[in-house]
Amino acid sequence: MTLIRLGPDALRASRFALSPLAETLSRxxxxxxxxxxxxxxxxxxxxxxxxxxxxxxAGLLRLVSATKFLPDFVAIPPSSMTTRIDDELAQMRAVGDIAARATIAEARRFAWKSGSFAWADTDGVAACAAAVFARGWQWFTEPDWPRRRAVMERDIRHRAGVLAAHGWRQAISGIGKIRWAGPDAIQFSTQTHADLPVGDQGLVLVPHTGITGQWMCEAPPRFALVYPARGALEQVPVAAEGIARLIGEGRARVLAALADPTTPSQLAVLLGVSLGTVSGHLATLRDAGAVVGRRSGRAVYYERTALGDALSR
Structure with a gap:
């Protein structure tokens, strides 16, 4: 099995981040x-x-969708909640051909599909890969990025709350097949790879909106764990018809979407309606005692009350 080995200062420096590149890869x-x-x-x-x-x-996407070891240049560790796709693609382009082909060979070793790898002999292979991901971002991710970001931010806020109350062990609980393997180690995979030593730069946790899929981004001493967010984009709940008839379809959709605390602006992009419409529905639900708003910094997060949970059920 593969372990993430945590140094003495690793957990203190660990944090959450967003990655447009990881989201594009997932998509x-x-x-x-x-x-x-x-x-x-x-x-x-x-x-x-x-x-x-x-x-x-075609060759690149066939490989990354059918291997247990992603080429390093498509898995760049992000650094913050404001990571830009242009910066990630610049890091990808900077990878030389020798390093790129070595990591492609490793990915081939763990692939479960065969095929021609003539594409990997292209000069500037990492730069060509960056061009593929730039187009993938523009065509398939960027048009829906606000809604995807809202899902990921909700996941991060949930896990940050668990972290504050219970620590990293509980915050990481439920992420794919991740398991704690001792006080200073996390089991990342049942595959046999070299253990990953996380030091004082910490482990960066990065959600994506796909239903499944987790992977490590490695650029020692930087490491990031990419994982599927709670309430992935394809799983945004639909309100039951009975509740929609009782309280109105718009308010029922808002109530159904509040499985996790969410800001009005996040609800607006998740549901594809205006902020004014969401605010009106929240005001009615709040007056009825079905939801409550709680301030966190500059934002107000709404969540269901016991009455709201009962209506949702």
Whole structure:
């Protein structure tokens, strides 16, 4: 098994971050799997058309969607909640051909699908990969980035609250197959890879909105763990018809979306309505005792009360 070894100062320096690159990778893998499943939606069909005319992109995405070891240059550790895709792509372009091909060879070793790897002999292979991810971001991630970001921010706020109350062990609980393996180690995988030594730069936790999939981003001494967010984008709940008839469809949708504390602006992007509409529904639900608002810094997070939970059930 593979362990994340935590140094004496690792947990103190650990934190959360967002990564447009990781979200794009998650989205491209999801669409590639839709193509393989034979029932692609409109975006997956657009991706298929692109890959049919671009052997490099086709080979790269075939590899990253079918390996237990991602090439390092597609898994860049982010640093903060304001990470920019341009900065991540710049780091990808800076990887030389020798290093890039070495990590591609390692990914091939752990791949469960074969195919031609002639694409990997391209000069400037990491720069070509950056061009693929730049297009993937522009076509499949950026148009919906506000809604995706809202889902990820809700996950981070939830885990940050658990962290404050119970510590890192509970905050990390429920992330994929992650397990604590002692006071200073986390089991990341049942595969046999070298253990990952996390030092005083800490472990960065990075959510993505896909249903499944977790991976490590490694650029020692920087390490990041990418994991599926709670309430992934495809799982935003739909209000039951009975409640919608009772309190109105708009308010029922807001109530259903408040499975986790959420700001009005996050609700607006999650539900695809205006901030004014959300604020009006929240005011009615608050007056009825179904939701309550709690200030955190400059933001107000709304959550369901016991009455709101009962209505939701």
């Amino acid at each position: 491209l893998i999801t669409l590639r799997c839709e193509i393989d499943g034979g029932r692609p939606g409109p975006q997956a069909r657009a991706l298929a058309d692109w890959l049919d005319g671009d052997p490099f992109a």
